[in-house]
Amino acid sequence: MHESSVGGPLLWPAGEPWASCSQEHDAPFGLTTPEEVRTLRRIRALGVWTDEDHAEVSRINAGHDPSLLPEGPHPLVPVAQLYARDVPDLPFPEGTDLLQVLWCPFIDIVDQSGSEAVQLHWRRAADVAEAEGLAAAPEPAYVGTYELVLVPCVLHPEQVLEYPAAHDLDPGSAGRSAGGTRTGAAHPRPQRVESRDRELATGRGGAGRVLDPHGCHRGPRLHPAGLRVPRRSPAPAGHRHAVTW
Structure with a gap:
């Protein structure tokens, strides 16, 4: 309780x-x-x-x-x-x-x-x-x-950086967000990142998000790795923080 x-x-x-x-x-x-x-x-x-x-x-x-x-x-x-x-x-x-x-x-x-x-x-x-x-x-x-x-x-909430869904962007921006690459120690070679992995956070949501009666926004799955951000990090213009759990 x-x-x-x-x-x-x-x-x-x-x-x-x-x-x-x-x-x-x-x-x-x-x-x-x-x-x-x-x-x-x-x-x-x-x-x-x-x-x-x-x-x-x-x-x-x-x-x-x-x-x-x-x-x-x-x-x-x-x-x-x-x-x-x-x-x-x-x-x-x-x-x-x-x-x-x-x-x-x-x-x-x-x-x-x-x-x-x-x-x-x-x-x-x-x-x-x-x-x-x-x-x-x-x-x-x-x-x-x-x-x-x-x-x-x-619940064990975490704060993530949530990007706009592709259908909420203008055609030019949506085209540029259709795919991307990422590199790093875990990915020595560039790898393609699907746009859906960089858009709306999965899991139940708060702070401006609603609970979907049928599983609370795609079900209680964790947000894709790589999009978790520290609570102190500012969200870039056009994006917002969302708390998921």
Whole structure:
């Protein structure tokens, strides 16, 4: 609870109602329970599946009838918890040092900008006594898309230099960035560098970047080697720093 993380747990005051959403949500696919999401991930991580595993995955993938979705409010699920010390480029409101992001796990939240389906909670961590932190958050009865229930993990952010995507450049600049070369001790001979390796940083992002519900911008992969920059390095004109994890 005292580290930046994805998927929870959150440092949440026991005396404060858990974030919820009372909006109606479309469920174009079969519903899944949070426990089924965990079961599905556990089985998929196995090297060998038994007949029972195959049967369980098929049952979960079939989903539950969307008509079973109860009326709100629906408890939101944790997306990210970010401490100011870990994301120095993210502007925090004065007097706060902790940002908590939660959303309602239904795909139609992408069309509900500014609604209560996605919430940001800014806090001063010292104001939340450790004894008040909830050990387990309330869970919704069903989720519409299991990818919106993120796997809990601790974050280790790093600051990288992020270049504009080729489609954001004028034709002349885009042509010059289509490929390049690099040299060095590890590359005694010039080697071609694909433009996609020098553009948008992979991984989950903060400080001006948004979390993509379907894997948080190309998934939790590390940024290509060679583009990590020290926090003190200034970004060249036309470029910006982005914090990825």
